[in-house]
Amino acid sequence: MPVAKVTDIAFGRLQSPDLDLAEEFLADFGMARAARTRDVLYMRGTDAAHHLHVTHRGEPKFLGFAFYASNEEELARLARVEGASPVESLDEPGGGKRVRLRDPHGFQIEAVYGIEKLALLPVRRNVVNTGPEKLRRAGELTRLPHGPAQVKRMGHGVIATSDLPKTLAWYRDTFGLLCSDDVWSGEPANLVSSFNRCDRGDDYVDHHVFFTMKGPKPGLNHFSYEVRDFDDVMMGHEHLKGKGKYKHMWGIGRHRLGSQIFDYWCDPWGRVHEHWTDSDVLNARAAPGLIEAGKGTYAQWGESMPARFQTYAVT
């Protein structure tokens, strides 16, 4: 039995030397400020989570990410995992409680519970006349305002690991994650990456909340955020490209494993942030997949995963 069955990913934590620059990028990426203190920036999406991205002032560094625990008993159980902190009150906007854990590479992974929720932010209306329901927007014109994408929520976190079996076992055993798809190369026993989802029984969840890939250097590969729809992915792309100062990493395309339409951008310090929409959703009854790595493993259409991204890891 796993120690806990987390319900979702909550937020990522980074360290950056310039909070103004961090906020400017994240606003261009499609988030809004939830709170800012002298040394910490909290950004939110249009859903109710208090924040889904935290930036601490300091030298560029990947600080970790957080999952939502199901309840306080889970936090108490997680606090007994080797190397974990006791259950602590979160001394930051939104409050709540947490346990800090260390994954096999020493990255801080938090489990949080009871963080305050905020009122939803308005989302631009976008009704489409596609498929069998051709008259959804009968008589109404589409005129989309230009601007950033509308980030809804955090979707997943991705760790590059030099010891995939150990990393995978730790995340699954600690947080109750289920295998959606393992990817192998050469022979089935040689896993090169793994997509994992939350176990919420009969309830459907995103195909992956945690992805890990084998690489020479451990670190953060990317944080990923859900946006409203395909137009948002495209408008967000145009907005970030139009700024002329952000580095594009990969996309636009549609993933194979998870099926999301995706687009990847670097923040000013090279940390990769993904936009996606339209994920596969599975419940706990779905059988695990075992896929051979090859052309098209990571994209059904659009650009294949660039070589520079396959080993990308920041610490």
Ligand SMILES: [Fe+2]
């Ligand atoms: Fe992703």
